[in-house]
Amino acid sequence: MKNFSGNVLFLDRSDINTDEIIPAKYLTENSKEALKPYLLEDLVLKGFDPRKDISGKHVVVTRGNFGCGSSREHAPWAFEVNDINMVIGEGFARIFKQNMFNCGMMAVELSPDTIDHIFKTCGGKATTIETDFGSQCMIIRADGFEEKIVFSISGFDKALVEKGGWVEYADLNY
Amino acid sequence: MGKTTAEKIFDAHTVDRPFGDITVIRLDAVFCHEITTPIAINDLVKRGKDRVFDPDKIKVVIDHVTPAKDSKTAMQGKILRDWARRNHIKDFFDIGRNGVCHALFPEKGFARPGYTIIMGDSHTCTHGAFGAFAAGVGTTDLEVGILKGVCAFHYPKSIKININGRLKKGVYAKDVILSIIGKMGVNGATNKVIEFTGNVVDDMAMEERMTLCNMAVEAGATCGICYPDMTTVSYLWEFIKGDYLSTEAALEDYQQFRADPDALYDNIIGLDVSSLEPQMTYGFKPDQVKPVSEMAGLPVDQVYIGSCTNGRLEDLRIAARVLKGNRISDSVRAIVSPATPKIYNEALQEGIIGIFMDAGFCVTNPTCGACLGMSNGVLADGEVCASTTNRNFNGRMGKGGMVHLMSPATAAASAITGFITNSALFEKIGG
Structure with missing residues (x-):
């Protein structure tokens, strides 16, 4: 199972699309590793610089409809090769969310209120998230602040994470 | 149930x-x-x-x-x-x-x-x-x-x-x-x-x-x-x-x-769509939509007609009806990509390709290229494209470019004038 804990990268906008996560011009690469330098290259967000702000981060916290647009699995892969295996948001585009779990990664949905609370209390501060996959909870810590947040993923998504992805699961079952 | x-x-x-x-x-x-x-x-x-x-x-x-x-x-x-x-x-x-x-x-x-x-x-x-x-x-x-x-x-x-x-x-x-x-x-x-x-x-x-x-x-x-x-x-x-x-x-x-x-x-x-006017996008999200009349006059650098949304024969016919007898503005470049060889060939037989070429369009082979900024019509930083494609995301057709999504008729009319234009100005009665 992959690592779902570590420093948080805040992306404070809804509807971040997969073209912003990894521009189409890099889809000619035939290896996942080659995508590493280009993650979030086209994301224009106040105070965000992809060249400085991605390194050392392992969890993304964002708003709604994350990963909309193109079906490119290059988007989760670009996160994966940058050691980011979990995105937390209000909601996700269907294909992006499925792609995350298909790769054994996690797209975790929390209520808009909880997400807003996280942004308000931790946004702009050095923040870490410690995830306990088994009990489906996480502890978020920032500058003296600490809070336990319970999350829920479906039985299918849980099985995909545990098996390492959909290819492994399907090969075993179909 | x-x-x-x-x-x-x-x-x-x-x-x-x-x-x-x-x-x-x-x-x-x-x-x-x-x-x-x-x-x-x-x-x-x-x-x-x-x-x-x-x-x-x-x-x-x-x-x-x-x-x-x-x-x-x-x-x-x-x-x-x-x-x-x-x-x-x-x-x-x-x-x-x-x-x-x-x-x-x-x-x-x-x-x-x-x-x-x-x-x-x-x-x-x-x-x-x-x-x-x-x-x-x-x-x-x-x-x-x-x-x-x-x-x-x-x-x-x-x-x-x-x-x-x-x-x-x-x-x-x-x-x-x-x-x-x-x-x-x-x-x-x-x-x-x-x-x-x-x-x-x-x-x-x-x-x-x-x-x-x-x-x-x-x-x-x-x-x-x-x-x-x-x-x-x-x-x-x-x-x-x-x-x-x-x-x-x-x-x-x-x-x-x-x-x-x-x-x-x-x-x-x-x-009820009886009173619907021609529509187009104005921002970097496909739900940022306005009537063409509210955007009319905005200059464009490139016009693109093609893609899985609007590169089929009927789309090319509609654009050709607008373009017939007109030339594109000197201030724009225009590209049409018939979506398949069959469409290309039928457009050729019907004289549609001739109308596009007489108007000053570049006719490319069937490809998705320009729509996602991979080839055949990539935008430069700061350029604006009137496009019949389906996505207007920031950087979609080229880093720093702006894409406005619209119908083939609106795209063709905009090619003639060089700015966003309602096709009613050019569509032939009963054409």
């Missing part, structure tokens, strides 16, 4: 219900192109599973960058070509026979009512125009589809959009779908199937229905669906005439995939 079209299709294809509403369905077709398939192929080879579930159900095309523009895109084509050969996939469309996947595959009769189809391409929802369940997926789903012929989805929930009234002259399927996305938002149909019904849809040709369904994903939908009717049967007849005694018999069979009147929907939306 009755069923929606998607529920009927799922119930006829269910292989497993492993968790809750997760439904593993059997696939009738797996479509592949050179951008999202090669990594799946490489992974299958690495796993020692270089095989396909059924070579006749896998349809393959090189369409995103064609001809190859560099060594990397040439390699993507080669991986796909070599794989298709060694796995005996006969429906492989290489350069000269290739076209934009969502225009080419319907033209070949590969999308049928009641089918389940996946592809590593978000605009796979286009094929729902035939009364199929067709969904874009990532490379891992595609890989499992290729190997096992199955895919997992949540059991489908549907939204029905009843489109009624009479479209005004100069208003097209593209304007309808843009206005719908503008109302629903880019997240308005996430995890849902949209059924498009009503007299406007009934009157639409398959090409227009494909334009409608193509952009369902821009509202987040898994698939757009139109009910199969005689228009569907007539379009497919050359491919199905061996299976049915008559078109009526085919229609009767396909009727089984129409939703029941008492089917349960998450939402039913009624829309």
Whole structure:
């Protein structure tokens, strides 16, 4: 199972699309590793610089409809090769969310209120998230602040994470 | 309780219900192109599973960058070509026979009512125009589809959009779908199937229905669906005439995939389009939609007519009616990419290509290239494109470029003037 804990990268906008996560011009690469330098290259967000702000981060916290647009699995892969295996948001585009779990990664949905609370209390501060996959909870810590947040993923998504992805699961079952 | 079209299709294809509403369905077709398939192929080879579930159900095309523009895109084509050969996939469309996947595959009769189809391409929802369940997926789903012929989805929930009234002259399927996305938002149909019904849809040709369904994903939908009717049967007849005694018999069979009147929907939306004006986008999201009249006069640098949304013959005819006898402005460059060789050839026979060339358009081969900024019409930083494609994301057609989505008529009119223009100015009466 992959690592779902570590420093948080805040992306404070809804509807971040997969073209912003990894521009189409890099889809000619035939290896996942080659995508590493280009993650979030086209994301224009106040105070965000992809060249400085991605390194050392392992969890993304964002708003709604994350990963909309193109079906490119290059988007989760670009996160994966940058050691980011979990995105937390209000909601996700269907294909992006499925792609995350298909790769054994996690797209975790929390209520808009909880997400807003996280942004308000931790946004702009050095923040870490410690995830306990088994009990489906996480502890978020920032500058003296600490809070336990319970999350829920479906039985299918849980099985995909545990098996390492959909290819492994399907090969075993179909 | 009755069923929606998607529920009927799922119930006829269910292989497993492993968790809750997760439904593993059997696939009738797996479509592949050179951008999202090669990594799946490489992974299958690495796993020692270089095989396909059924070579006749896998349809393959090189369409995103064609001809190859560099060594990397040439390699993507080669991986796909070599794989298709060694796995005996006969429906492989290489350069000269290739076209934009969502225009080419319907033209070949590969999308049928009641089918389940996946592809590593978000605009796979286009094929729902035939009364199929067709969904874009990532490379891992595609890989499992290729190997096992199955895919997992949540059991489908549907939204029905009843489109009624009479479209005004100069208003097209593209304007309808843009206005719908503008109302629903880019997240308005996430995890849902949209059924498009009503007299406007009934009157639409398959090409227009494909334009409608193509952009369902821009509202987040898994698939757009139109009910199969005689228009569907007539379009497919050359491919199905061996299976049915008559078109009526085919229609009767396909009727089984129409939703029941008492089917349960998450939402039913009624829309009268009689007063709808031509629409276009103004921002970096497909739901940022305004009437063309409110954007008129905005200068554009490039006009692009093509793509899986609006690169079909009827789209080119509409643009040609606007362009005939006119030349494009000196301040713009204009590109048209007929979506398939058949469309290109028919446009040539009808004199449409001549009209485009006389107007000053560059006519390119069928390809997706410009739409996603990969080739054949990439924008420079700060440039504006009037485009018949489906996505206006920041950087979509080239870093720093701005894309405005619109109908072929509006794009053609804007090419003539060099700024956003309502096509009513140029559309010939009764043309």
